[in-house]
Amino acid sequence: MLNPEVAPGPFTDLDKFVFESWGYLLIPSVLTADEAAECYEASRRLHADRDRAFGQIGRGYETEPCLEKLIDHPAVLPKVRGLFGDRFILQAxxxxxxxxxxGVGGWHQDGSSAYDFKQLSYPVPLIQLRASFLLTDQTNPGTGNMELIPGSHRSQVPLPAEIRSERGDVPIGHVICAPIGSVLLFHNGVWHRTYRHDGDQDRYTAHYVYSPPWVRAADRFDNNDEFLDNTTPMRHALMGAFERPDAPYGASYEPLPF
Structure with missing residues (x-):
């Protein structure tokens, strides 16, 4: 199956071309099976007190060390840096x-329903870059895969309303089939949905969303001081805990400590 696969680590000119063309990249097998299994168990603990239904929980990195390590994973962070430069945060x-x-989820673009990113400009600007760590094997369709529409971040027209309301299929939908531990990195403007899950094992995915430093965090109102005191300098900086966040995030805002 055709996938926009790239190597881990440095963001190459070819990576940029593929990302600009399709709106997403796939880095296969970033985590080992054991690392993915550890993150899977951590995910189960996070969701233990909620109903067994589709849903999401934020800030898991504060209590689960294996999820904290994914914040600045060396296979992924250089790609984020290549797209955002030296100044960005972990927005959520x-x-x-x-x-x-x-069953399948609803088609959508990432962003804020309070003010859609498409209202800012055309094409939809890159405001949220999502890195999704697959914690289950998804080498076949029907395993809780992500389905995306390649290049849709540049479409001048929205996905038809009837398709969205009926959760209908589209002829150019791309179901991502990838082994456990792979990472899908995608632009907020790409139309996407959760594909159906026919298997017997609940599917968990760890998402890390990176944004410019002036974007408000979505999974927290404030950072956890204890977490900030005990994490690494890079992860501390990625939390956006600025001592003096000047309005333009100008001279007083330090780049990330690469």
């Missing part, structure tokens, strides 16, 4: 669960 981290035998 969401851990999502799709129960076994779950």
């Amino acid at each position: 981290s969401w851990n999502t669960m799709q129960p076994a035998h779950g």
Whole structure:
């Protein structure tokens, strides 16, 4: 199956061309099976007190060390840096669960319903760059895969309303089939949905959303001081805990400590 696969680490000129063309990249097998299994168990703990239904929980990195390590994973962070430069933040981290035998999700673009990113300019600007760590094997369709529409971040027209309301199929939908531990990196403007899940094992995915430093965090109103005191300098900086956040984030705002 055709996938926009790229190597882990440095953001190459070819990576940029593929991302600009399709709106997403796939980095296969970033985590080992054991690392993915550890993150899967951490995800189960996060969701233990909620109903077994599709949903997401934020800030898992504060209590689960294996999820904290993914914030600045060396296979992924250079790609984020290549697209945003040296100044960006972790805008949110969401851990999502799709129960076994779950149906397809609704088509959408990422962003804020309070003010859609498409209102800012055309094409839809890159405001949220999502890195999704697959914690289950998804080498076949029907395993809780992500389905995206390649290049749709540049479409001048929205996905038809009737398709969205009926959760209908589209002829150019691309179901991502990838092994456990792979990472899908995609632009907020790409139309996407959760594909159906026919298997018997609940599907968990760890998402990390990166944004310019002036974007308000979505998974927290404030940072956890204890977490900031105990994490690494890079992760501390990625939390956007600025001592003096000047309005333009100008001279007083330090780049990330690469």
